[in-house]
Amino acid sequence: MAGSRFVTDLRRRDPHVPVTVFGAEPQQPYNRILLSNVLAGVARPEQIGLVEASWYAEHRVDARLGVAVTRIDRKARVVHAADGSVTPYGTLVLATGSTAVVPPLKGAEDGLPAGALPFRTLEDCRKILELAGAADRAVVVGGGLLGIEAARGLAGRGLPVTVVHQAGHLMERQLDPGAGKVLARTLDRLGVRVRLQAAVRALRTEGEGEERRVVGVELDTGEFLPAELVILACGVRPQVRLARAAGLAVERGIVVDEMLRSVTDPAVRAIGECSQYGRTVYGLVAPAWQQATVLADLLSGADRGARFTGARQITRLKAAGVELAAMGDSRLGDEDPQVEVVQFSDPARGTYKKVVVREDRLVGAILLGETGTAGTLAQLYDRAAPLPSNRLGLLFPGLDGGMGDSPARLPDAATVCHCNNVSKGQIRACWRQGARSAGEVAERTRAGTGCGTCRDAVEDIVRRLNEQQEAVPAG
Ligand SMILES: Cc1cc2nc3c(=O)[nH]c(=O)nc-3n(C[C@H](O)[C@H](O)[C@H](O)COP(=O)(O)OP(=O)(O)OC[C@H]3O[C@@H](n4cnc5c(N)ncnc54)[C@H](O)[C@@H]3O)c2cc1C
Known part of the structure; x- marks a missing residue:
């Protein structure tokens, strides 16, 4: 989301500068936030696009969608990509976002079995919807914003859902215990059961190899909750592998200054969930889009005084x-x-x-x-x-x-x-x-x-x- 906003904002300000975009996901950029609405059935995937397919050609942007960058060579100022290409840069903008955290559960040591998956991408969302059609029960691991949105979406489709949450109340980062309690009660009325102070220790599976699929989760009390669909909403982690391998300063995210420059190399900028400004890695879209706009102002020269000095959440x-x-x-x-x-x-x-x-x-x-x-x-x-x-x-x-x-x-x-x-x-x-x-x-x-x-x-x-x-x- 940060990358696509940056590119569109940059083009508005500068119609000529050569731009190449790499995107590991195969489709046009989309509004990830609205995946919850797709899951709930109130939006269709084709309604959440951020950039039309024709936009790139019309604006002379070289878009390599479905192509991941595999290595950054800062000395040679090139990026290597999974399609074998080597692309030079004057400025490199990293907007690699986050990946879903998959907790170390028994039964998931060799990868997730069929039926268990995170909720981060459109592809995850498509798979969840497919599985929901055939499942009798679902478990969502994690009672943060994402877990609750996923659970409510599935319950709205008539699937009995249980949210298993480790903390003493839901959305403990945003809510106090009183609000968490009221929220759990509201969700219960909407068909979402909530289990608090409960940790999942294992995914139980059936079948072998390709056929291995989840049949439920085991709590640390030994209790078994049957489910043919298990969504892991256990938080996200900034995607910083490339940056770290390239020797850039990385703490939780890629450390940047007010001009979104890596503190190690000013030719590299980082915006969105992969970046860290001060001590903060923002996990919301508003700061990511603010950063994108500041960077477009800076790189196009439209406003050389533009700075990102933090955002309210x-x-x-x-x-x-x-x-x-x-x-x-x-x-x-x-x-x-x-x-x-x-x-x-x-x-x-x-x-x-x-x-x-x-x-x-x-x-x-x-x-x-x-x-x-x-x-x-x-x-x-x-x-x-x-x-x-x-x-x-x-x-x-x-x-x-x-x-x-x-x-x-x-x-x-x-x-x-x-x-x-x-x-x-x-x-x-x-x-x-x-x-x-x-x-x-x-x-x-x-x-x-x-x-x-x-x-x-x-x-x-x-x-x-x-x-x-x-x-x-x-x-
Ligand atoms: C279901 C859901 C609901 C949400 N709801 C809200 C909400 O209500 N409000 C809110 O503010 N935020 C919400 N968020 C969070 C919001 O979506 C993120 O803050 C936002 O997407 C961050 O943008 P980003 O560009 O940093 O990362 P992303 O949107 O994750 O984009 C990063 C992109 O970089 C690509 N990439 C990574 N590595 C490479 C590589 N090596 N080569 C090429 N491409 C690569 C990834 O494939 C991805 O497409 C929600 C998220 C989800 C999943």
């Missing part, structure tokens, strides 16, 4: 029947006297809302069950804007008491869609040019087509612009 779950947005230090409690926590919980209705405030700024939030204020909170969080004294309006839409921070009242310079870096001013300009719905704005600016966190905000802005127009007397 906002997570939104894409699972039918579960509204969830989380951002920042949402797990903080008010043990710290500097921290103010405002929260509301109604587990029977699946609602849990919390905002964490420090020095009158929003530093974290969880909205579960009802996310009407997600757009506003994302704005306040992102801009570190001072909060209104009426905290209730942060949790409940309509109770803002005129807090003045509806997305529609944002300044034009404020970023509304972080994934695609679309400002309020760009949405307004798009509206002036005739876009009258969030869908039309999305088509023209891409706003709302990433993680979806800003969709409510875009709708709000467009609706208010439409209302203002209607309110102006004709003539």
Whole structure:
């Protein structure tokens, strides 16, 4: 996703510089985020493409899709690829993303048996769908964002699903225990069983060789959960093999500076999930796309002052029947006297809302069950804007008491869609040019087509612009 965004952004700024793209996956770049929607049956693979097949030729980009780079020779400034080719570079951009972590399970020592697989690529998604058609039960190992989206998608297709999660509550990196509990209850109502503090120690299989297939998982308690489909959603690891072999500085990711240059070799840049800025490896698309744009600005010369100085992380779950947005230090409690926590919980209705405030700024939030204020909170969080004294309006839409921070009242310079870096001013300009719905704005600016966190905000802005127009007397 970072690579394709970089190439399209670079071409917009510089129509001439020679560009070669290698992509190990065989198909056109696609919006990986939307794989969850494909799994759930609300999007088709052909609807999630990011770049049309004809785009490369039309823009004179040499695209080698289905061809992996196997070695970087920094001295000779060439890359060697799996098709035997050797390609010179002036600047090399690494956007190799991550690979799914496959835990060391008994029964998976010699590779995964049929029926057990990760969920990272379109190919994984296709296989999961194929297997789901023939399976009676599924187990998802890992109760993070990805595991939950996969489980909900499969349950929506009528397959009984159990999520096995090692931690004491779901999505423990984004949620506090209270929210995790409410989420588990909501999922249970939607046909997803959740087993917490449970570890899978083995995959049980039947058959030999090519015929070996999974029949269930064994927990560390010895309990057996039968399943013909086992999805491993146990986290991701930056894909840094090439960089490490080429002698570039790699910690968790390829270490880069504010100009996305490898700290070892300025001719090599790294963006997206394979890169590490400061101590952070970002695992979301918004920072990856921000980096891509900064790099396009730098390499084209469109803005030589462009810098990546870090990004705020906002997570939104894409699972039918579960509204969830989380951002920042949402797990903080008010043990710290500097921290103010405002929260509301109604587990029977699946609602849990919390905002964490420090020095009158929003530093974290969880909205579960009802996310009407997600757009506003994302704005306040992102801009570190001072909060209104009426905290209730942060949790409940309509109770803002005129807090003045509806997305529609944002300044034009404020970023509304972080994934695609679309400002309020760009949405307004798009509206002036005739876009009258969030869908039309999305088509023209891409706003709302990433993680979806800003969709409510875009709708709000467009609706208010439409209302203002209607309110102006004709003539
Ligand atoms: C199901 C799912 C749901 C997600 N939902 C969200 C969400 O809601 N919000 C969010 O922000 N993020 C989400 N993510 C994470 C998001 O998809 C990633 O943050 C994003 O894809 C990172 O982009 P990237 O370009 O760094 O890596 P990738 O998209 O993984 O792209 C890296 C590409 O490089 C290729 N490659 C690797 N090595 C080589 C090589 N040697 N030669 C050639 N090509 C190579 C890989 O094959 C891959 O195609 C989700 C991910 C998944 C799997």
